[in-house]
Amino acid sequence: MSERICITGGAGFVGRLLAREFYNRHDVLVLDRLDFGINRFRPEELSRFELSRTDLRDAAGVAAALDRFAPDVIVHLAAAHFIPLCERAPGSAVETNVVGTANLLMACPPNCRFVFASSGAVYAPSQALHDESRSEIGPREVYGFTKLQGEQYVRYFAKLRGIASVVVRLFNVVGPGETNPHLLPEIVAQMKSGHTQVALGNLWPKRDYIHVHDAAAGFAAVALNGTVQAGETVTVNLGTAKQYSVEEMIAKLRSVSGYPLAVRHDPGRARAVDRPFLGAVIKEIWSRFGWAPRLTVDDAIRDLWRDPDLSDDLAERLGLAPSAMSLLPSCA
CATH class of the missing domain: 3.40.50.720 (NAD(P)-binding Rossmann-like Domain)
Structure with a gap:
């Protein structure tokens, strides 16, 4: 209907x-x-x-x-x-x-x-x-x-x-189409601009x-x-009921892209409000509405790397022309 x-x-x-x-x-x-x-x-x-x-x-x-x-x-x-x-x-x-x-x-x-x-x-x-x-x-x-x-x-x-x-x-x-400079789209944009090192804050927080x-x-x-x-x-x-640390997500991005990336810890980028863990129990949404996740975090990272599809505004804020998003080879 x-x-x-x-x-x-x-x-x-x-x-x-x-x-x-x-x-x-x-x-x-x-x-x-x-x-x-x-x-x-x-x-x-x-x-x-x-x-x-x-x-x-x-x-x-x-x-x-x-x-x-x-x-x-x-x-x-x-x-x-x-x-x-x-x-x-x-x-x-x-x-x-x-x-x-x-x-x-x-x-x-x-x-x-x-x-x-x-x-x-x-x-x-x-x-x-x-x-x-x-x-x-x-x-x-x-x-x-x-x-x-x-x-x-x-x-x-x-x-x-x-x-x-x-x-x-x-x-x-996570995935293609971001409109805000969250962690992964910012890193992908830097990698596709040719950067081989990124400065990050806390690497230990785990997220769903x-x-x-x-x-x-x-x-x-x-x-x-x-x-x-x-x-x-x-x-x-x-959510997905699975959690990954920033460090684990960076490792997955390296694997998907085949691109070397060194990470430098920058205490100035560490959030004072960072919580160690954030993950979801998802039984209720399945019980009430029949939904369960079909894709994995690896799918999300692979799709983000293949076609970031960042908004023009975000690409500009990250210092990246939209046409530059395809400078590096996509994953297979």
Whole structure:
């Protein structure tokens, strides 16, 4: 059955893939500030869905867009999520991640399913995998605080307005199409520019890395599968239940690329808020919505190396012309 689906942040890293997942079978509205440009989509794609340049901080603009489109499902991916930037500009992060979420919830039709992209960053540090029903909540940085506040607004407005809602705690996404200078795309960009050494901060933190295609498929499953009652909020993790250290990820990148890379530890790049472990228990998302990961971290690294597909904005920030991304041979 065709649904009317609104995706906020639909021109972003995960959002662009989710739009492609939906636009041939459903009516799709993408709400995006287009910080990374309209060229995140191919020209022929733009006729397959509706694209609205909308800032979620503009309550009136959000309300007008949703009132006109009347969505059956809203997948709220738009966020300020690059942690160093959130730390430098906490007010801006709060406006986007908290105020923007509240504006959406106030404009959300009561019969709509609201899917909120939260984060594993809301959990307190633990050496065990994080379980939605049992693990302690305790974010350690601005981004995590804003996502926890967003979750609280989702639960409040779901009860108040009879919205069926799902909180999806997403873990570390890896693969082609990045829009922010996270660890791996930055290293790949440097390697493809000819650098043979990188300076990194902490090498020991372990993270649960999920392929961007699996992340998009997970949000698609949560948006359309299973049953969520009006006024109910279901919380699930979206990850792989496997963790890898920065050092292990660098080794995998060396293996995939066949390219030598020396790592120099730079204490100045070490994050004071780094947690040792961050991993997901993923039984609930399978039980409620029938999703499980199909790709591995090795697939993600291989795909990122073969075709980084960084946004032009990110390539420029990393000092790399988009045309230079193919200077080195891709892996077989």
